[in-house]
Amino acid sequence: MASIPTVFTLLPHYTVQNRFSVSVSIPPPKIGLNVTNLKRFATRAVMQVDKAVQESKKDDLLGIDVVRETELREKGFWGLRKTKLVCTIGPACCSYQQLEKLALGGMNVARLNMCHNTKDWHQDVIRNIKKLNLEKGFCVSVMIDTEGTQIHVADHGAPSSLKAEDGSIWYFTTEQFKGCRPFTVQASYEGFAQGVKEGDELVVDGGMTTFEVIERVGNDLRCKCIDPGLILPRAKLSFWRDGKLVNKHDELPTLSSKDWSDIEFGISEGVDIIALSFVKDGDVVKHLKNYLSTKNKFIKVLAKIESLESLHKLEEIVEASDGIMIARGDLGVEIPLEQIPTVQEDIINLCRQLNKPVIVASQLLESMIEYPTPTRAEIADVCEAVKQYADALMLSGESAVGSFGEKALSVLRTASTRMEAWSREETQLVPQRALGFSLSDQIAEETCNSAARMANNLGVDAIFVYTRHGQMASLVSRNRPKSPIFAFTNEKKTQMGLNLLWGVIPVLVDLSDDMETNIEKTTRLIKSQGMLKEGDAVLIVSDVIPTDATRTIYQSIQVKIIS
Ligand SMILES: Nc1ncnc2c1ncn2[C@@H]1O[C@H](COP(=O)(O)OP(=O)(O)O)[C@@H](O)[C@H]1O
Ligand SMILES: C=C(OP(=O)(O)O)C(=O)O
Ligand SMILES: [K+]
Numbered sequence: 202m203a204s205i206p207t208v209f210t211l212l213p214h215y216t217v218q219n220r221f222s223v224s225v226s227i228p229p230p231k232i233g234l235n236v237t238n239l240k241r242f243a244t245r246a247v248m249q250v251d252k253a254v255q256e257s258k259k260d261d262l263l264g265i266d267v268v269r270e271t272e273l274r275e276k277g278f279w280g281l282r283k284t285k286l287v288c289t290i291g292p293a294c295c296s297y298q299q300l301e302k303l304a305l306g307g308m309n310v311a312r313l314n315m316c317h318n319t320k321d322w323h324q325d326v327i328r329n330i331k332k333l334n335l336e337k338g339f340c341v342s343v344m345i346d347t348e349g350t351q352i353h354v355a356d357h358g359a360p361s362s363l364k365a366e367d368g369s370i371w372y373f374t375t376e377q378f379k380g381c382r383p384f385t386v387q388a389s390y391e392g393f394a395q396g397v398k399e400g401d402e403l404v405v406d407g408g409m410t411t412f413e414v415i416e417r418v419g420n421d422l423r424c425k426c427i428d429p430g431l432i433l434p435r436a437k438l439s440f441w442r443d444g445k446l447v448n449k450h451d452e453l454p455t456l457s458s459k460d461w462s463d464i465e466f467g468i469s470e471g472v473d474i475i476a477l478s479f480v481k482d483g484d485v486v487k488h489l490k491n492y493l494s495t496k497n498k499f500i501k502v503l504a505k506i507e508s509l510e511s512l513h514k515l516e517e518i519v520e521a522s523d524g525i526m527i528a529r530g531d532l533g534v535e536i537p538l539e540q541i542p543t544v545q546e547d548i549i550n551l552c553r554q555l556n557k558p559v560i561v562a563s564q565l566l567e568s569m570i571e572y573p574t575p576t577r578a579e580i581a582d583v584c585e586a587v588k589q590y591a592d593a594l595m596l597s598g599e600s601a602v603g604s605f606g607e608k609a610l611s612v613l614r615t616a617s618t619r620m621e622a623w624s625r626e627e628t629q630l631v632p633q634r635a636l637g638f639s640l641s642d643q644i645a646e647e648t649c650n651s652a653a654r655m656a657n658n659l660g661v662d663a664i665f666v667y668t669r670h671g672q673m674a675s676l677v678s679r680n681r682p683k684s685p686i687f688a689f690t691n692e693k694k695t696q697m698g699l700n701l702l703w704g705v706i707p708v709l710v711d712l713s714d715d716m717e718t719n720i721e722k723t724t725r726l727i728k729s730q731g732m733l734k735e736g737d738a739v740l741i742v743s744d745v746i747p748t749d750a751t752r753t754i755y756q757s758i759q760v761k762i763i764s
């Protein structure tokens with residue numbers, strides 16, 4: 202069981218209660234409540250609650266996060282949001298107080314983009330998130346996102362953007378220069394010009410501005426602007442010939458030495474998820490998962506789909522990984538923008554078939570970096586991703602550097618809740634593909650499919666699933682049932698790993714080998730905290746570990762009406 206957060210509420214009559222509803226009554230101070238007396242009183246109260254917590258049976262604690270708990274009390278089971286929210290943390294939201302606001306606003310996963318800032322800065326953020334979880338009862342998972350190797354602008358001599366006018370001549374070089382050299386851009390990769398021919402197009406940020414290659418001069422390129430626009434710091438560079446992308450990723454390693462050092466850092470800081478940039482195939486994901494199996498097998502590896510190669514090997518990448526991020530930012534540099542919506546839908550459907558969580562990322566509410574309200578088109582995009590049953594939506598610059606990060610998060614929250622309520626009436630897509638190879642896997646899968654169907658038909662208030670590694674919870678979630686899925690686990694790391702999954706509320710609780718005891722205890726605890734009431738119907742999915750020698754696999758679905 203995790204350590205117990207020490208957050209106390211002072212109730213009337215000097216009853217002191219902590220988050221787990223461990224209460225003690227202590228006599229009121231005999232003398233007036235001046236500051237010194239109040240301090241003494243508070244110290245005594247805290248000590249007494251601590252003692253009561255120690256004495257109360259430790260296994261009677263329910264680790265449900267404070268945001269979900271409040272949401273449940275206020276809105277009931279059907280008001281719980283299913284789509285998960287990821288926020289990129291940057292200078293605009295990195296303090297303890299700012300992170301707390303995002304956690305209160307529904308952030309399920311905090312993403313740290315290792316492209317930016319220092320390790321010390323990232324370490325501070327990670328520690329603050331863990332502190333918030335511990336002290337305030339949040340359940341926010343931490344994801345690091347590797348830099349990966351990519352050809353981008355390393356330096357263009359200006360603090361912000363540069364304008365490229367029609368017909369102007371520019372040099373793209375790998376040479377470092379100090380200060381501003383007019384019309385000169387330094388590219389990040391030594392071999393950026395290799396294989397590039399005269400007449401090729403150099404496209405900046407997927408079409409922000411376009412150049413034609415006039416001439417190769419040694420390692421450099423002399424180019425003419427043929428579509429005027431802006432060059433931003435770190436803008437992405439790609440080459441096109443006869444309307445097709447010139448593939449340069451093959452030359453670049455997926456995991457650079459910096460990425461490995463960032464991964465080591467992530468392991469030592471106890472992150473929950475590692476997202477890999479520019480994944481080309483399943484091998485690199487398998488390689489990292491293999492490596493992690495010796496270090497911390499609970500860390501999830503997400504593959505980012507953001508290059509043409511990754512689309513060509515989509516299925517093997519999805520199979521190898523623990524989840525996918527549709528990184529539309531870079532993907533839009535490599536495929537025509539109008540293909541993104543259909544590619545997104547295909548990836549989401551494949552992930553659901555293969556039972557892997559999927560995040561839709563980049564530019565969901567881009568205009569909110571500057572403005573306090575989204576565009577209608579952005580809302581439509583968010584709602585479409587929710588309707589496609591993505592597991593999670595992600596904020597990038599909106600939270601990292603924007604002026605309205607919290608507001609952007611609340612837009613995601615309200616739009617997804619609204620869209621979920623609307624599409625609940627639609628017929629659910631039932632996954633067709635059978636996944637399990639072994640009989641026990643097939644049984645688990647069929648049980649979860651049936652459980653979800655049964656829950657929908659009966660209109661139960663909640664689904665309870667007991668899961669040690671999270672597999673049963675994800676198999677239920679894959680069916681996108683109408684009721685929320687409470688996943689009870691006794692493993693903190695499993696709880697943190699379940700945070701990305703659609704509709705799953707991970708709850709930490711001490712589980713015994715006896716399922717009946719587990720079911721009795723969890724319903725009693727949830728009820729005692731006012732989250733379940735008489736007459737509520739709960740569908741329970743459990744497996745029973747056989748104690749006899751018959752090797753029978755027991756898996757059961759039962760419906761419990763709370764009395
Ligand atoms: N840790 C950080 N420190 C400083 N700035 C950051 C950080 N993370 C993100 N940003 C800023 O937020 C923007 C959007 O974030 P993201 O989409 O993750 O990165 P990128 O634009 O590099 O793909 C970045 O361009 C960068 O300006
Ligand atoms: C999420 C993305 O990756 P990054 O922000 O690391 O470029 C993206 O390209 O959309
Ligand atoms: K990155």
Ligand SMILES: [Mg+2]
Pocket residue numbers: 478507528530531
């Ligand atoms: Mg990217």
